[in-house]
Amino acid sequence: MKIFLVNPSEKSFLNDAGDRVPLGLGYLVSYNRAKFPQHQFKIYDLNHTDHNVFLNEVLKEQPDYVGISASSPTLYQAINLNYSIKAISKNTKTIIGGCHPTVHPEATIGTFNHTIMGEGEIGLEELLREDETGKVAYSRRIYDLDSIPFPARDLLDMSKYNMKQNGLRTATLITSRGCVYSCNFCSNDVMGKIFRQRSPENVAAEAKELKEKYGYKALYFVDDNLILRLDFVNKFTPLMKQIGLPYRITARADAITDDKVKQLKDSGCNIISFGVETGNQNQLNICNKKETLEEMLNAAEICRNNNMDFKTFWIVGLPGETPDTIKNTLEFAKKVNSTTSDFYLLVPFPGCEFHKNPAKYGITIKGENY
Numbered sequence: 001m002k003i004f005l006v007n008p009s010e011k012s013f014l015n016d017a018g019d020r021v022p023l024g025l026g027y028l029v030s031y032n033r034a035k036f037p038q039h040q041f042k043i044y045d046l047n048h049t050d051h052n053v054f055l056n057e058v059l060k061e062q063p064d065y066v067g068i069s070a071s072s073p074t075l076y077q078a079i080n081l082n083y084s085i086k087a088i089s090k091n092t093k094t095i096i097g098g099c100h101p102t103v104h105p106e107a108t109i110g111t112f113n114h115t116i117m118g119e120g121e122i123g124l125e126e127l128l129r130e131d132e133t134g135k136v137a138y139s140r141r142i143y144d145l146d147s148i149p150f151p152a153r154d155l156l157d158m159s160k161y162n163m164k165q166n167g168l169r170t171a172t173l174i175t176s177r178g179c180v181y182s183c184n185f186c187s188n189d190v191m192g193k194i195f196r197q198r199s200p201e202n203v204a205a206e207a208k209e210l211k212e213k214y215g216y217k218a219l220y221f222v223d224d225n226l227i228l229r230l231d232f233v234n235k236f237t238p239l240m241k242q243i244g245l246p247y248r249i250t251a252r253a254d255a256i257t258d259d260k261v262k263q264l265k266d267s268g269c270n271i272i273s274f275g276v277e278t279g280n281q282n283q284l285n286i287c288n289k290k291e292t293l294e295e296m297l298n299a300a301e302i303c304r305n306n307n308m309d310f311k312t313f314w315i316v317g318l319p320g321e322t323p324d325t326i327k328n329t330l331e332f333a334k335k336v337n338s339t340t341s342d343f344y345l346l347v348p349f350p351g352c353e354f355h356k357n358p359a360k361y362g363i364t365i366k367g368e369n370y
Helices: 023-035 051-061 075-088 099-103 121-129 200-212 230-243 258-267 281-286 293-305 323-336
Strands: 002-007 040-045 065-069 093-097 114-117 136-138 163-165 168-173 218-221 247-250 269-277 309-316 340-345
Touching: 002 023, 002 051, 023 040, 023 065, 023 121, 040 051, 051 075, 065 075, 065 121, 075 093, 093 099, 093 121, 099 114, 114 121, 121 136, 163 218, 168 200, 200 230, 230 258, 258 269, 258 293, 269 293, 269 323, 293 309, 293 323, 309 323
Parallel strands: 002 040, 002 065, 065 093, 093 114, 114 136, 168 218, 218 247, 247 269, 269 309, 309 340
Antiparallel strands: 163 168
């Protein structure tokens, strides 16, 4: 059986699109390849493979399944790709998965043969064991993340993935799934609220592989809050120090402590990113962020005291935004004084509270083309 998995192009809306491996598809393949060694899996990243080249591969190979991962911005590209596949390979069954189909499956039902919601590994396994055409399946979560093999990077041309961090070729990896928080601008519908994290030893083994097998010079952990658990940090940092690569993490401000940052710094971490969002406590409360402006300033001070570079994220256009609140945010950003800052306009994506109940927050959803 032939199974193609596809990552749509993100070039129309992302700078440096394609600089990082599609980890989700890599995990889908690594998990299911172990279950079905007799099947042939391929990954196509349309950030690097031309759309028509991919369709020629479908025409030539006539795969049994093509699975497409769709976020809200790539949904319509995925739907159009589905129609193109059906036109040239009548017997190929198509599967849609990813963030958007999980939170809004109605957008894909009837278009694709299958919709997989949530984490996709077990959902794809069950589909390949017993195909029920038209089924919408919510994939059960995996709680032992160490049981999933490392992403199938061997099926990708790794020379094309060249994110730069302080000028160094950087690989991405992730240690955890799930988020215990419920920020109103975000959605945890895909990964759920139960936080699960790989063992430090398992993470370090992957980091070592990225250094020795693929030649990466730096790492970027794309977890939302890698340092949530102190026991993980205590075991993780000595292992990372042995590997000897600089790395970047993301965390919540209220998880940043002097002890953790000292350990991170000593083990090679050179950038910590965290979301501040706004300089107005009322807006933070509306976001259900469960943090205070004082905690943001404290996190910034801890980073500075430990000579740790830090990056902050901000959202413009939150509910209650006025010229005065924007001015407050800019003034607060000066107080935080991060090494770098990214400002974004609020986009209430499907799945988040702001999208589910826009009127409650004075938001008008004018269209669904993201």
